[in-house]
Amino acid sequence: MFRYLFLNIVLAVMFSASITVNAQKINEPRTTAEWTATYQPFRIAGNLYYVGTYDLACYLITTTKGNILINTGLAASESQIKNNIETLGFKFSDIKILLTTQAHYDHMGAMAAIKQSTGAQLMVDEKDADVVASGGSSDYELGHYGTSFKPVKPDRLLHDGDTIRLGDMQLVMLHHPGHTKGSCSFLLTVKDDQRSYRVLIANMPTIVTEKKFADITGYPGIANDYAYTFQAMKNIKFDLWLASHASQFKLHDKHKPGDAYNPAAFIDQPGYDSALSDLQKKYDEKVKKDAQQ
Numbered sequence: 164m165f166r167y168l169f170l171n172i173v174l175a176v177m178f179s180a181s182i183t184v185n186a187q188k189i190n191e192p193r194t195t196a197e198w199t200a201t202y203q204p205f206r207i208a209g210n211l212y213y214v215g216t217y218d219l220a221c222y223l224i225t226t227t228k229g230n231i232l233i234n235t236g237l238a239a240s241e242s243q244i245k246n247n248i249e250t251l252g253f254k255f256s257d258i259k260i261l262l263t264t265q266a267h268y269d270h271m272g273a274m275a276a277i278k279q280s281t282g283a284q285l286m287v288d289e290k291d292a293d294v295v296a297s298g299g300s301s302d303y304e305l306g307h308y309g310t311s312f313k314p315v316k317p318d319r320l321l322h323d324g325d326t327i328r329l330g331d332m333q334l335v336m337l338h339h340p341g342h343t344k345g346s347c348s349f350l351l352t353v354k355d356d357q358r359s360y361r362v363l364i365a366n367m368p369t370i371v372t373e374k375k376f377a378d379i380t381g382y383p384g385i386a387n388d389y390a391y392t393f394q395a396m397k398n399i400k401f402d403l404w405l406a407s408h409a410s411q412f413k414l415h416d417k418h419k420p421g422d423a424y425n426p427a428a429f430i431d432q433p434g435y436d437s438a439l440s441d442l443q444k445k446y447d448e449k450v451k452k453d454a455q456q
């Protein structure tokens with residue numbers, strides 16, 4: 164009798180827990196095989212490593228005082244990132260700082276979970292802070308999908324040109340808005356036995372919306388922000404180019420799983436310039452089309 168009652172209580176608790184989980188359901192609008200496929204982690208240059216999925220680039224930067232993780236893929240990417248970090252011989256729990264190149268679910272998916280399991284500090288571009296805290300539901304374009312990643316509260320808000328320091332490493336955040344209000348890139352210098360490399364982890368300014376820029380009431384400055392970002396991104400000096408998605412900097416043409424250490428594979432100013440000018444063309448065409456409507 165008591166056992167039966169106890170079982171009923173357990174079932175009731177389990178049932179209400181599952182309702183709560185459903186109420187906070189995360190709705191990832193789209194996932195692709197390239198986004199979810201695993202990828203063999205590797206050393207890019209010096210103390211900078213690729214630990215993402217096949218296409219969702221995540222970067223680990225090791226320092227004398229713990230590590231920095233940039234981007235976290237989808238909600239289901241956490242175990243892949245953890246495995247990748249451990250495969251490289253590092254501890255997941257050594258992550259002290261979490262960063263993102265933009266507040267979309269394909270880079271923020273596992274952020275809340277990784278923050279919780281590592282206790283790391285999350286630092287985001289101030290203009291993305293409210294979208295990060297709303298789990299994407301306040302995003303000007305993807306907001307209509309509701310909560311697309313688990314909401315998470317940033318510990319520090321970053322502004323254009325701010326430096327992120329940990330141990331012997333320094334990263335500079337560059338505000339590159341448009342794709343989201345607080346999209347950003349990171350500049351850092353890494354060293355190996357041979358030389359040092361200035362690395363740009365770029366958030367490429369792709370256009371997310373089908374709407375006329377002028378009709379986007381949730382982001383009145385969007386057209387000007389894109390124009391600013393194209394101009395700002397033209398003037399960056401760097402040696403190695405990386406981006407938020409592997410496909411954007413053609414990772415899979417430059418590196419094959421098991422390849423020997425070769426930072427020079429990511430020296431590609433022409434590739435960066437042409438990717439940026441292709442995006443600029445799309446932006447210019449959109450502005451022209453908007454004006455004709």
Ligand SMILES: [Zn+2]
Pocket residue numbers: 265267342
């Ligand atoms: Zn995005």
